[in-house]
Amino acid sequence: MATRDKRTPAEPVRPTRKPRPAAQASRSAVPLVYDEDDLSLRHASDRKFVWALARGLEILRAFKPGQGALGNNELTAITKLPKATVTRLTYTLTELGYLTFVKRLNKYEPAPTILALGYPVLANLRVRQVARDHMQQLANHTGASVALASPDRLSMIYVDTASSSNLTTLLLDIGSRVDMARTALGRAYLAGIDDAAREVVFAGLRKRHGADWPDLQARVEASIAEVRDRGFCFVENEWRRDVRAVAVPLVSADGGTVMAMNCGGPAFAIDRDKLIQDAGPRLVHLCRTIAPMMGR
Template sequence: MPPPRTASRTTAPRPPEDRHFVTALARGLDVLACFRAGDKLLGNQEIAQRCHLPKSTVSRLTATLTRLGYLIQVEEGGKYRLGTATLSLGSAMLVRLDVRQVARPLMQELADFAHAEVSLGTRDRLSMIYVENCRSSAPHTASLDVGSRISLTNSAMGRAWLAAATVDDRNALLAQIRDRSETRWPAMQQRIEHAMQDYRSLGVATSFGDWQKNVNAIARSFQPGGGLPPMVINCGGPALRLTQDALLTDVRPRLIEIVARIETALYR
């Protein structure tokens, strides 16, 4: 599959009277979060553009994060890469994410059946992030891995998450997307509404060439419990091999069954 498109990112809006919100901390976390799976090095200018912050502010943040070990400055070019201190944050979360251990064998079963990639993901701001990924032995043009990000609005995974979200959460997110994509919003809104209808009638969200032109996928959301937000199982692959008919006729019933088995195992 082709590499994922860039996903928009923004800090969640907050009431102006929220005295407990630490803006400096939020901006520092935004800097760390703007590094994506395919990035090796980023400069202050690129970080400033992604975080929508002044370059002078970013310079202070990157200097602080470098001193703490969350970033490493590469002398040649003066750009930054994620530091080893970030490993403790991500690895601690993944190790304690029991749903991965429950879901993985069932995901692999579906991947082998469909000759596809099957992924587990959840929302991070305005994109979806992979927390587990299984693939069949069938050849793939490319592979997405844990930590990869994909579109919230154009991918089957993102649409399934939106279908599972509360009305308030969904409306708040869509308002952010609308504000950042005013000219494209009418077409985006129409596709999202159609996806919501698909989910109600089919039990899965679909993306047939919407996220990437030659990629088809379906996805179903579930509640993992333990205070975690909704998560999604996605099954997709190259459109030439994984046709719309194959996904809806053959794969969809198995995906729905597997998600039900995951929920049953988690709630025992």
């Protein structure tokens, strides 16, 4: 009887897996430069990042208080976006009601509808409600302007203000942005954040100020040391000539929210010694009073 040939069945051939390609930059990725902070560098390969939305918001951010209307060429220069992209975005934002086209100027300006985006933030920001009366009392007492601000990339943006009736100049309103590194307000904020967060901001400021940064950084760090020593910092003649102010960091109890508050104004209207000896300590007391109520 013939013996059946027993053979080991051949192993099935498995297809060789190709290595997964590295994440590629989105074809929609373009420079998103504002305050010298190029957002495209960290999001070029981020598939969750919606570039169309980001570009549209950059157009809205390009408008500043008191600047007036902007044309497509000006928006292209500010945002560094391609001209064709800017043209499509301004058309879309106009159709949605966020921009108004000024025909006689052939330019665009923000429409009142845009307030619908920001108002819920201000309305729900409890610290404004808690601080408002105290800010007005301090403004009346010092004859100066008092402002509450939050960080906006490399700037500080005003979320509330109070001014003495005697002060008729340098009245910055809600939404105004000021330089972070050259103002008491910005330096107070930098004193309130932790070291790791401060280094991230410093990296952006280094790009923004270039060769001026080493000297400017020394003055910023001196102001931070001043906050740690007496609770507030004093800055004059840096952001604008003949402008002086004191400022204090405003930090929530859990450290999760850091803002800043200042008191100041034009040098001809605000006495230097009064700011340092009177307004500064009062501002420190005010911020310590309202800080525990932040976020409630």
